[in-house]
Amino acid sequence: MNKILLKSCFLLFIVIIILTFFDSSFKRPTKSSYAKEEYNKLKGQVDVAFFGSSHVQSTLNPIIIDSITGLNSFNFGTPAQRFTATIPMVDMVLKKEKLKLAVVDIFEMSLGTNLNKHSKNLQYEALDNVEMSWAKFKAFGDIYGFENILNLSTIIRNHNLLVQSSYYKKADLKELFYSKGFYTSTTTFSNEVWNKFQNKQNKLNSKHKKLSKKNLTDVEKDLINQVIKQFRKAGVPFIFCSAPSYSEQYNIKYREYQNAIAEYLNKLKVPFLDYNNYWKELSLTKLDFNDPNHLNYRGSSKVSIHLSNVIKDELIPDFNTKKLKFKMKNLNDKKNLRIETEQKQLNEEIILDNIEITQNKLGYELKLFFDAASTSHNNLEKYRLGIHIYPKESSKDLVSERSKVDRISYDRFNVLLNKVKENELTIQLNTLIKDYKKTKLFLYDKDKYRGIIGNPIWITEEKQIK
Structure with missing residues (x-):
């Protein structure tokens, strides 16, 4: 009996090694997989890391931020990334980098846990580009159910897809601008897109007419607490950040969520930089957006320059120690x-x-x-x-x-x-x-x-x- 058990364990170990070794050959080619290849060349050199969804992926430009701050940054954003997938991403980066600052994208969607099929599929863009760890294993189980844990292997999940992982080269990006994980468009949206967006918001507001006070759920608070714990345990300064979005201006429920997030982070005395409060200061217009919820190159440049100055002027470095320690000023004064x-x-x-x-x-x-x-x-x-x-x-x-x-x-x-x-x-x-x-x-x-x-x-x- 013991021999059979030992042989089974040995066989399982060999299978895991083989799956891990060949997994990269079966990854779907995405912008995120290309960014992971680029990050592999910079391991151990990153000072500032940006985590979160396509909001942060299309907002914070490392080229601009590096040139102003003198630091080396990388954008780890992926489409529709939920906090459940952010946690193993943060875990991987903290193991490889001695970060001086982390910036975490947060808004209503990023705290969601009840995902439809499309949203679940998008989480693969984050998890497939995170190296194997207990944090990744747990996140996969939380999102897809532990009964589907074998799908953690891209060989099993994508067995009919043998591809080259370096699919997204700069020449293939067309209207996209790429920089160290940061992707955005150089175009703006049409009147047709704007009209569809407004009609959608009007329908949502007709069901939710009055702006009222909302509290985060215990699950949402726990996700935030887990991310905070990761950075505090590693001794890494961090701030939460929200990219500007027309949804915040036109959607009552979205605004309530932003207020609830701000209230909870303020209660925890955690710095939160909500760029929905900076429309006037940054002179944001429709020309700064690729679509109503994502900045284009022009808009992302405005926010990236502002954040760079926040890092320089309000997150004050202490040069008497080897590690930069940032003192956070109040970023949310009324x-x-x-x-x-x-x-x-x-x-x-x-x-x-x-x-x-x-x-x-x-x-x-x-x-x-x-x-x-x-x-x-x-x-x-x-x-x-x-x-x-x-x-x-x-x-x-x-x-x-x-x-x-x-x-x-x-x-x-x-x-x-x-x-x-x-x-x-x-x-x-x-x-x-x-x-x-x-x-x-x-x-x-x-x-x-x-x-x-x-x-x-x-x-x-x-x-x-x-």
């Missing part, structure tokens, strides 16, 4: 605005001393400071406060679905004034509008709208609080 208006009297009874607006993940936080006399004698209990936010041209398509149904060009809110405490009232305005042209504040009867009572206050000038 934008505080103090509003100055000539008219602060809503009617004869209600006067405002000051108005403040804080731009946050859900839209804007409006804080009103009432004159002491306004809050006496139960003056406030008779009224509701109406609020209309009028967008600038750049945000006119971001009004709520309710506003579109009502055929109005602004988002509107109302609140009872009996909630004022100690002469202050704080109101959260959940809106997708990022840049507003003007905001209207006015009083009306608390029971029913019978017209404006008194004079509206128009907020048209902004001053940033120092």
